[in-house]
Amino acid sequence: MWDDLHSAWSFITPDGFGFSFLGTLVTEGMAWWAWMLVALDYSLKIIALGYVPSQRKPTSAMAWLLAIFLMPFVGIILFMLIGSPYINRRRHHIQNRANELIRTVSRDEPDVPEGHTLTPEQRSLVSLNRRLTAMPATTGTVVDVHSDYNASIRRMAEAVDTADHYVNVQIYITAWDSTTDVFFRALERAVDRGVTVRLMFDHVGSWKYPGYRTLGRRLDAIGVRWLVMLPLQPWRWRFRRPDLRNHRKLVVIDGHTGFMGSQNMIDSSYLMKANVREGRHWIDNMVEVTGPVVTMLNSVFAVDWFTECGEELPLLTPSESAEWLDNGPKGNSPDAVPDPGSDMLQIVPSGPGFTTEPNLRLFSSVVHHAKSHLILVSPYFIPDESLLEAITTAAYRGVEVELFVSERADQNLVEHAQSSYYAELLSAGIRILRYPYPAVLHSKFMIADNEVVCTGSSNMDMRSFGLNYEITLMSVEGTLLHRMKDLAAEYREASVELTAEEWDRRPRLRRYVDNVARLSSALQ
Template identity: 85%
Template sequence: MWEKLREVWSFITPDDFGFMFLGNIIADGMSWWQWLLVIADYLLKIIALGYVPSQRKPTSAMAWLLAIFLVPFVGIILFMLIGSPYINRRRHRIQNQANEMLRTISAEEPDVPAGHHLSPELTSLVSLNRRLTAMPASSGTVVDVHADYDGSIRAMADAVDRAAHYVNVQIYITAWDDTTDVFFRALERAVDRGVTVRLMFDHVGSWKYPGYRTLGRRLDEIGVRWLVMLPLQPWRWRFRRPDLRNHRKLVVIDGHTGFMGSQNMIDSSYLMKDNIKEGRHWVDNMVEMTGPVVTLLNSVFAVDWFTECGEEIELITPSESAEWLSHRRKGPGSEVVPDPGTDMLQIVPSGPGFTTEPNLRLFTSVVHHAKRSLTLVSPYFIPDEALLEAITTAAYRGVEVELFVSEKADQTLVEHAQSSYYAELLAAGIRIRRYPYPAVLHSKFIIADDEVVCTGSSNMDMRSFGLNYEVTLMSVEGTLLGRMAALASDYREASTELTTDVWDSRPWHRRYIDNLARLTSALQ
């Protein structure tokens, strides 16, 4: 029988590797377990063809199928571990319940707060965000945009020193070091005054940095209530897709003062020896604001706190904070906290708890809104098809588009993946400005026509769109636009422009690695 099969296979030269493999093992004779492996391999591939593309972008589906077909079994295992952006049902349920509660509470509120008059196009942006996240727009005052790294930490510490009721802190990477000590000492003083201090940081995001092993003990010693977000603790039955992260950065004091942006609570070198040796440091921004919008920012923290520990938080709003309204308390070296102002601000949370990718839809809509100018700032620029097409189309429409990135990214794979987009961006006429090494430009914002600005924790990459919990602040009326435009001007003066001639002269092996990295960016 085997001789006859050999004769048959001698006339067959199929291109498909799977059939070649099957022919060889049939010709050589197989044990039962070999048959089992072959059958299992083909069965898994057939199932993958029908399952992987479901509710997944075509590029992502093709990348996963390629991995599954090229590395059998290993590709399946990787897909099962990190192939789905969905979190467990409990977290989805909590987010949905929070959204419905917010919709019920704010049902009588208009999309645009009283006193603000927007064009129909800008109003549609506000309505989009509200429909996707249940967050209405609100009034507030942008006190400052803190672009000095150490100064930003001191500003947050000063605000904590004014706290009378509570301090809520949620920051992706948290480390107690010489730079951040001023902030943690402010938290300690707040606890001593009887203020409730809550702190959350991401488990995986923080654990690789010096001091993590003793961080919890030190927080306990000063009386801070702390939690890790999205913990990976299988011994406690707390396990999920390991690369889902809570990437939000926010601080709320008494419901009347809030900070949010791109900055983590760690030294600007991230405490790494190589960074310190080379002088590498992170460049960030944090927006300080007051007024009713802070209550909405606080609700983002409250949902995440409840999700991690099941405790409901009573939120004190500015109207309930007697110290803020009556006394306008002053902290050491600080200014008087201003009254609610006329900035129109909207909080836009996003992440696996939202199935509609609110940040991606917002950024894409803002790009389509641009008629004259578009400024994009992102340390990790790996757009999906919709955002890439929107950006290049804007340039072809005659919009002056500029993209700010780091001259050298802090992650090699990201560096190559985002570099793979430069050729088509340059071909469309987009100006790519690279912030000089050893700085890592970590700020994240977008400005269109000096009419709308978005800033926060969200990068313009597939991870932030589908895998990370993020929070973005949008403003279409007020002082934030001017402040962020001034910051972009500072970045422009410090940056060098990447030209087509320079980029086309890169070696062939760099092009190959860039394109290979681009494939991996879609594995989600």
């Protein structure tokens, strides 16, 4: 029996896809079950050839087919587990209903708020975002861009202390530690005042960090209503593709003050002993906004909250939000209500619930928009073909392109996959600026000339484009653009430029590992 099994396995292993063993198997004979195994393997491969490429990018399809052909049965099992970026029908249906609701309640809103004059290219970006996500552009005030990690958490806690009605928090990784305690104590005080506090965090994204097992009980003890996003609980019949994540980070206070950006609610060391020992810490930014744009931010939270628990939260149109800001909520004097602001801002949600990859299409369009200077900041830069070609094309047509990344990424596979693009980028004339270790540059934004800026939770990698729920804020020629340019200048001063000569001296083994990691990154 074992001889038959060895012969059958040799037949379907990568050595010439087994054809060199066919003659031996035919002449020596093989048990019926071994022939069935071979037939099943080839049947699955033939089916995969016609099924895998459907509605999938060629690089992703080729990567999956290679895995299926080189890893008999294992490749098929992996594809069945994580091969589809589509969420279950219920979640997809909820997102479609939410989009239609937003389109209905905002149908009388123009693409661009009155009083704002945009160039045709800027207006086309706004129209693109609205077409893909149903979210119109609106107005607001960019109060600040918080780039000091601990001070950002303290500022969010201060804002929570002003809440009279509700606080909505949605943050990918959440941990109650010595750094974030100030925020959770603010939530506790809010509950004591009668404020409704809702908190969501990603199930898989948070569970590996210290304190996760007791987090729910601690939140219950202070009266916070909490939910895990995208729960992976097959024992409760809650199963999904295990590598989907809700990667959004946002906080909304009473509908008039909001925060969004790249920062998780956890100590900057991420509570890992190795990080503490080496001094590794995360560099992030959070944008604080007031005005009608907060309503759009809150609508993203409302859809995700309903998706997880079925409770409907009110959604307001930008006009209703402006009226609310003018008149003030019950119990508040109008003098205490923030100014609606004059910046044009647009919220762009994205994720598996959208079939059109809104963040990828926006980023690619912004890159094409650039005429003189393009700034890209991303901790995980693993672009798909369209974004990579857009960026290198921009450099070839004379745009000064700067890519800011960490000197060392926090994940080895990401580090190697990202590095596999450096030679191509350097050859195109793109400047690669590496933020020095032990810091992890975790901010995510792009700036085209002095005209367009995008920032939020979305990385410039294939996970963020197809597998993660993300949120991005786009603005043109306003406060946000100037603040983000100042932040980029700080990063530039601290970073060290990677030269083509230096990169050419990297070891051959490093090149090999980089290329293998690049291939694996396409398994989306």
